[in-house]
Amino acid sequence: EILAAIQGHFAGGVLPLASGASNRPLTGRKVLITAGPTHEPIDPVRYIANRSSGKQGYALAQAAVALGAETILVSGPVNLPIPPGAQMMPIETAAEMLKLVEAELPVDIAIFAAAVADWRVATAADQKIKKGTNGLPELKLAENPDILKTVATAKSKRPKLVVGFAAETQNVIDNAKAKLAKKGCDLIVANDVSADSGVMGGNRNRVHLVSADGVESWPELDKSEVARRLMEDFARRIGALT
Amino acid sequence: EILAAIQGHFAGGVLPLASGASNRPLTGRKVLITAGPTHEPIDPVRYIANRSSGKQGYALAQAAVALGAETILVSGPVNLPIPPGAQMMPIETAAEMLKLVEAELPVDIAIFAAAVADWRVATAADQKIKKGTNGLPELKLAENPDILKTVATAKSKRPKLVVGFAAETQNVIDNAKAKLAKKGCDLIVANDVSADSGVMGGNRNRVHLVSADGVESWPELDKSEVARRLMEDFARRIGALT
Numbered sequence: 001e002i003l004a005a006i007q008g009h010f011a012g013g014v015l016p017l018a019s020g021a022s023n024r025p026l027t028g029r030k031v032l033i034t035a036g037p038t039h040e041p042i043d044p045v046r047y048i049a050n051r052s053s054g055k056q057g058y059a060l061a062q063a064a065v066a067l068g069a070e071t072i073l074v075s076g077p078v079n080l081p082i083p084p085g086a087q088m089m090p091i092e093t094a095a096e097m098l099k100l101v102e103a104e105l106p107v108d109i110a111i112f113a114a115a116v117a118d119w120r121v122a123t124a125a126d127q128k129i130k131k132g133t134n135g136l137p138e139l140k141l142a143e144n145p146d147i148l149k150t151v152a153t154a155k156s157k158r159p160k161l162v163v164g165f166a167a168e169t170q171n172v173i174d175n176a177k178a179k180l181a182k183k184g185c186d187l188i189v190a191n192d193v194s195a196d197s198g199v200m201g202g203n204r205n206r207v208h209l210v211s212a213d214g215v216e217s218w219p220e221l222d223k224s225e226v227a228r229r230l231m232e233d234f235a236r237r238i239g240a241l242t
Numbered sequence: 243e244i245l246a247a248i249q250g251h252f253a254g255g256v257l258p259l260a261s262g263a264s265n266r267p268l269t270g271r272k273v274l275i276t277a278g279p280t281h282e283p284i285d286p287v288r289y290i291a292n293r294s295s296g297k298q299g300y301a302l303a304q305a306a307v308a309l310g311a312e313t314i315l316v317s318g319p320v321n322l323p324i325p326p327g328a329q330m331m332p333i334e335t336a337a338e339m340l341k342l343v344e345a346e347l348p349v350d351i352a353i354f355a356a357a358v359a360d361w362r363v364a365t366a367a368d369q370k371i372k373k374g375t376n377g378l379p380e381l382k383l384a385e386n387p388d389i390l391k392t393v394a395t396a397k398s399k400r401p402k403l404v405v406g407f408a409a410e411t412q413n414v415i416d417n418a419k420a421k422l423a424k425k426g427c428d429l430i431v432a433n434d435v436s437a438d439s440g441v442m443g444g445n446r447n448r449v450h451l452v453s454a455d456g457v458e459s460w461p462e463l464d465k466s467e468v469a470r471r472l473m474e475d476f477a478r479r480i481g482a483l484t
Contacts, residue, residue: 044411045293045357045435048284079321115287119378128411128435136361136383143378169286169370193287193370 024068025241026231031069032107032159033061034114034147036076038094042139043125052115054078056165056205059227060111061086067231072107074100076114093120094144101147109234110159112148112185115167120144152184160238166190166210176210186237187211189230209233266310267483268473272349273311274401275303276356276389278318280336284381285367294357296320298407298447301469302353303328309473314349316342318356335362336386343389351476352401354390355431357409362386394426402480408432408452418452428479429453431472451475 035057037050057073058080064071065085073088074097082088091097094116101110122140152162162185166176169192176190188210191197198204206220207230218226235241277299279292299315300322306313307327315330316339324330333339336358343352361383394404404427408418411434418432430452433439440446448462449472460468477483 039291042290045409046359047291047293049281049289049291051287051289117288128409136385139381139383141378141381167287167370 024066025235026064026108027068029069029108029238029240030072030104030106031064031109031111031231031234032072032074032101032104033057033064033111034074034097034101034116035061036078037115038076038097038117038144039092040094040117040120040144041092041124042121043127043129045128048117048119048121050115050117052076052078054080054114055203055223056227057111057113058083059224060113060231061088062224063227063231064109066228067235069109072104074104074114093117094147095120098145098147098150101151105151105154105157105159107159108238108240109161109163110151111163111165111234112151113165113189114147116147117144146183148185149183152186161186161234163187163189163234167193169194173208173210173215176208177215180210180212187234266308267477268306268350269310271311271351271480271482272314272346273306273351273353273473273476274314274316274343274346274349275299275306275353276316276339276343276358277303278320279357280318280339280359280386281334282336282359282362282386283334283366284363285369285371287370290359290361290363292357292359294318294320296322296356297445297465298469299353299355300325301466302355302473303330304466305469305473306351308470309477311351314346316346316356335359336389337362340387340389340392343393347393347396347399347401349401350480350482351403351405352393353405353407353476354393354427355407356389358389359386388425390427391425394428403428403476405429405431405476409435411436415450415452415457418450419457422452422454429476 036054037052039047039049041047061071061073062083071086073086075088075090089100091100119141122142148164164183164185166179166188168175172190172192176188180188190208190210191205203223204220205223205226207218207226209216278296279294281289281291283289303313303315304325307325313328315328317330317332331342333342364382364384390406406425406427408421408430410417414432414434418430422430432450432452433447445465446462447465447468449460449468451458
């Protein structure tokens with residue numbers, strides 16, 4: 001059934017692309033990708049972070065370059081080499097990420113693969129918070145900007161295709177459908193990041209594409225292969241590849 | 243004045259050690275070093291972390307091996323190569339670190355260079371906390387075990403020398419003196435980690451040795467050189483080097 005879905009995906013005479021330079025359907029197109037975690041400071045030495053290796057976003061940037069796109073990679077702190085040909089712009093917090101993303105618009109395809117912290121600490125301390133005699137510090141949280149929703153619902157400069165990612169530990173498909181509706185994006189790439197899935201930090205991934213057209217579930221593949229196939233899918237969705 | 247302190251440090255005919263295998267004063271001694279940050283989970287995808295590259299602790303492990311010690315390196319998540327000859331034991335949380343440290347006792351020298359989180363989230367969630375419609379989640383904190391104090395005040399198996407580190411952003415010496423008294427350790431190695439010091443994540447460090455004997459301030463040096471000199475100092479303090 002999964003195989004059938006994949007075969008359907010490549011039906012209509014469209015074959016997986018060779019990597020030759022002769023076939024670069026995204027030439028002249030601009031692709032923006034966010035990747036990695038954000039770090040939200042508590043004080044000068046502490047922060048709240050998300051677990052994210054950045055591997056999927058970096059693999060997407062490599063695939064975008066391979067298809068000929070001008071590729072902007074807005075990345076949180078990770079330990080990965082910058083894909084040759086991509087322009088990497090480092091950020092630490094969600095607020096910094098939103099600012100850089102908005103400065104890069106308009107783009108043809110915007111892919112939000114970063115694990116952005118939903119909250120930050122309302123007022124990060126200027127000095128290191130000391131172990132007090134007066135009990136524990138209270139961490140007052142504030143909601144971070146919703147970067148995906150902000151770009152997907154923008155009145156001007158909305159990208160042709162806005163793709164979100166949903167890392168879930170349960171009810172993967174249902175949560176992705178809810179996210180699609182709530183964010184106003186065109187597509188959600190959903191995956192299961194529960195501990196036994198091995199996806200967080202690992203090299204393989206099993207994704208589900210959730211759009212208004214329905215759900216397409218892919219088999220488990222290397223993250224680089226997932227990225228290649230996703231980028232071709234995105235190119236098709238904007239009419240750059242038929 | 244600083245130079246004088248350093249010259250005093252090497253006075254009495256003691257010269258900096260050559261790295262030759264003929265001069266390994268810690269042969270037959272066991273040295274335990276903690277290094278890196280701890281990560282305290284909020285839920286399966288989020289955590290609270292400390293900024294710590296682990297460089298100083300790893301450099302100390304390398305220096306301990308060079309002086310002939312059996313070297314145990316209990317390390318939080320970092321991106322550093324394991325020093326050849328050291329036994330690296332990976333941990334994530336402060337609770338895991340304490341458990342491994344206690345299992346390694348007795349040791350001759352225990353050096354607590356890790357940036358251990360003072361608190362953890364009281365009850366880490368089993369599932370990813372969703373962005374709710376009912377406002378922000380409340381992060382209830384609980385105090386982590388004080389690993390340095392636990393080992394320094396142990397009734398049995400207390401190491402001959404217990405060394406703490408104090409990363410401060412202000413009042414470096416005063417805070418270190420207070421820490422020495424409170425923890426019951428023999429020595430505090432204090433440094434300034436304020437943003438403009440460049441110490442956090444950098445390759446150089448300027449340390450102050452605070453003990454019952456007073457304060458000794460060293461000039462800014464490479465972290466590897468700081469580590470070499472510190473380990474020789476520690477060897478002297480346990481009588482393994484005169």
